[in-house]
Amino acid sequence: MNAPLQPRYLQHGLADAGPDAAPVVIDIQGLNKWYGDYHALRDIDLCVRQGDRIVLCGPSGSGKSSLIRCINRLEDAQHGRIDVLGVDIRGAASKTAPVLRDVGMVFQHFNLFPHLTVMDNCILAPMSVRGLRRPEAQERACHFLDKVGMRAHLHKYPAQLSGGQQQRVAIARALCMEPKIILFDEPTAALDPEMVKEVLDVMVRLADSGVTMLCVTHEMGFARQVAGRVLFLDEGCIVEDNDPVSFFTRPRSERAQAFLQQILA
Amino acid sequence: MNAPLQPRYLQHGLADAGPDAAPVVIDIQGLNKWYGDYHALRDIDLCVRQGDRIVLCGPSGSGKSSLIRCINRLEDAQHGRIDVLGVDIRGAASKTAPVLRDVGMVFQHFNLFPHLTVMDNCILAPMSVRGLRRPEAQERACHFLDKVGMRAHLHKYPAQLSGGQQQRVAIARALCMEPKIILFDEPTAALDPEMVKEVLDVMVRLADSGVTMLCVTHEMGFARQVAGRVLFLDEGCIVEDNDPVSFFTRPRSERAQAFLQQILA
């Protein structure tokens, strides 16, 4: 897609990379972020290819949310370069807007619009950003709401939903935009195991259709089944970047070993 | 503790019950709750003894949060009786207030006080409700914050914390009141597996010290390890009330079987 990226990709040196590998969609170099004095992200380098399913894990407070929020430009990083779909998103809004349109996000706290019904939450952006007409948008919304099992709650307001239901609406809302890249911040935290499985199915299917996913999650089972690649963060650094099988069986870093030990114990 | 309760207890017929069993602390009979037309809780009967560790699980939207919110009188039930520590909590505020003071709660959405630091969040209630003096309250807060690994963040405001950190503060805040009964609504949803283990340890120790716990959770591993008793809710009914070993190996109800199958698969 973008010639100069090729060498960078090779230098990144993933085992299965080849000249016909998928194009790079997210390219982060030397990212540093401070909250006041607190150094939340340290020298993050990350290269994500189209269709990747990446799971971010790590202890609480390690900077996972911060990282994906930087990719979406919800937080401004102080240092480093973030290219999304070939555009430096730290540039002028006029350039980044069309790119960010293709990046969806599911928030840790859902952030549904409380004054809109479930349906309206889902069709608002497709209609006004993608220019869909109401019937099309509604059809699409029904499709995704169905997938997350929320079809029956179309006309409820967020305040009338349980935690898990809200989370599912948030997922559906993000999917309705049909983004090329989708960032999940603990999308299954409020879900019961049954529902987790359904959502997981949705995500697998998404990934198969070429959508790139970055997913922060604490569900290791989820990570094992969905991830194509696992990133382990600790204290603002990516301490391990591995395929899931190796990550769970023989993690390279000591920190990840200790982390996994706790779970498997 | 309360003579007339004895027969009710026997009639409830738990296998290991005897005349010297712990006193009943929560006694729910025929509880029904509607949200508008929606019948959220149907004929709930539940008897909880001091020191019980009860896990509530079930699909999203099954009424778990509603149930524990009713116990805490955050929701008013339309029908039925809820006795907590021997007092009908549907009575006058003057009577129920001292009782409800002994019921702690950790919310699904944390509900920290955004204008107070972590420390102030934790000492507010002990000082003004329990009448502790500042140094005592601070000592206690440090103790519990230490246990959930948040000692280093004493002076931060909630907005400056990650999701998991907020959740841990919420747990510490509830513990600082040293309640006799504590209700958890998905206390580990935002936590990483490492942290889950720590919190779990805290909870086990709490239970050992005689605190009664009701915990809504989707973490089946957690349920397996902590619970003394598992309640499975579906569509507002308690469809299964079992000890964890039997629940996970040979659940009685079909609904629970289907549910567990999804996870174990």
Next chain:
Amino acid sequence: MLDLLQLLSWGESGWGDALLAGALVTILLALCCVPFGFPLGLLVALGSQSRRAAARLVATVFSTVFRGLPELLTLFLVYYGSQIAAERLMRHFGYEGGIVINAFAAGVIAFSLVLAAFSSEVWLSAFKAIPAGQAEAARALGLSRWTTLWRVTFPQLMRVALPGLSNNWLTLLKDTSLVSTISLADIMRQTSQAVTATREPILFYGAACVLYLILSAVSGLLFSRAEGFFSRPLQKA
């Protein structure tokens, strides 16, 4: 130009001291209303959220009446009304002769009532901005209603309410000019006196404007300080 400045100067031929005296009356009067008006407004706001129908009714009537009545009428009611009532009462006890209600006190009472009525709506709207979860958390912790109000709700309320309250305050500052009708010499009174005496309306109304602007600059500073204080915890980093 020079004689214009002379008109604003101190002493015999100038109106400077008169204007400043007027400013003092204005600011004292307005300041005296604050400790009554705002808390009373909060009380009314609490009343209109009360579960008791009677409390709600009283609060609604209070807010409608004192927002609806022209301030001048409220002032007259308090001033002349209380005077006539007091006189009737005294006559009843056989005392003949005039009683003079202190104009300043009457002004403070009347404007406190008005301030309370208007600020109650601001408080009320700020209450709506606080998520239900906060009150639930307070109840779950067993906090008393007073502690909940004072330690949990109020600090969060202030941030949202302050801009509206600053509106109330600035309105009050200027409404107090009505006290000239009960013969208190505030800024506006002194200004119009100066205008009639000198026939320099632009100059003196301009000067009055400047005085008001200075007053509101000072209060604006205080309000933005207060706003900073209450929103500090919510700022990221």
Next chain:
Amino acid sequence: ETLRVGLEAAYPPFSAPSAKGGYVGFDIDIANALCKQMQVECEFIAQDWDGIIPALMARKFDAIISSMAVTKERAEQVDFTGHYYRTSMSVAVPRDADFKGLEAENFKGKVVGAQSSSTPGMYAEDVYGKAGAEVRLYPTADEAGSDLVSGRLDALVHDKYPLIEWMRKRSHDCCRLLGDLPGTMDDIAIAVRKGDDALRTRLNEAILAIRADGSYQRISQRYFGLDIY
């Protein structure tokens, strides 16, 4: 003994505040002369025009000496002494305006200004307003005057003496007097509370006395160059 006198202090040259504090004007001088005659102290209390009668009734002061014209409505609320001067109204128009005369039909479609709550205001409304003029009422004659100058008004109705005074001081180059309005001679008198006959009688006697000893005429000459009684 003091006599508390209420006045508007916004009606030069009859009454206006002075920069020294206190008030100056024809009304004040007359009041002082009356007080001297009655051997009492005069205490002046300024009061907005709108609240001046209620203030009298609420005993803020005992008499209004503020160029108040005697009208039927006012007489229902207060008692008046005999007049202490009489005045008619005049009309001022821009210098270059072509008015044929004072008759109402000349004012059809014109914009006529006057001070509200004043007898000229009532006249403007009752006569010119009914004849099809647009009547605008201003809080004070000063504002009406400046609108006459700026061209928002075609004519200004006001009491004769203040109007002359205003034209002399301000804008004699812009405007001219169209003439006195016939049949508008008003009695200007002192108002006291209803039933306060003792004071009313004393004031009446005092007015006659200062006319008799010539002090009235001196004051009137000083302000207007003629006797306006």
Next chain:
Amino acid sequence: MDPVMSLLSSFLSPSLLESYGLRMLAGFWITVKLVSLSFILGWLLGWLLVLGRLSGHRLIRGLSRGYLYFFRGSPLLAQLFLLYYGMSAFRGFWQSVDLWWFFRDPWWCALLAFSLNTAAYQAEIFRGSLLALPEGQREACRALSLGPVQSFLRVILPQSMRIAIGPLGNEMILLVKASAIASLVTVYDVMGVTKLAYSRTFDFEIYLWAAALYLLIVEILRRTLRIMEGRLSRHLGR
């Protein structure tokens, strides 16, 4: 109608009603026109101002701050006075740019002054209501790539109006009462007419009439706003 009238006239003198009733109604209409028009204009300008006040551009921020400061800080009476009598000092200029018709007419001047004034107060109310909006809402808009206009109209406005509606009611009531100030420039509203009538009759009763009218307006306003508020709070329906 008749029994109502007779009831009223039993404690309100009919002669007063007869001679000033029509004028009171005309004044009432002026009040309604002035308040509603200036409120709407002020509403629009108020949002522009608050956007300016929160904008990233320093100059724009400074300008809107200055505007708010001036118009909230000085009395409406003075603003109207300066606008009306101040502008007439530049009559020649306004005539040359063909705007004299506007500044010549007291009604337009009053409308302009009222709109400018209420815009400043409304802007501050809007700012308060924006403060109440959780940060997550704005983040969600950005994550969904909603444009600024869409975010504002569909997400921010409906939620902030719910908070703003009470203080906006205040502002509207204040405007109703402040419309009396317009009589300074010969635009006579209810209160202006009342004062006029009072200065002729010295019958305090006329003020009671006006007060009743005001209370009526306020009560109608209050009820309408409650209904609107209910509509805006539907989503909280528990």
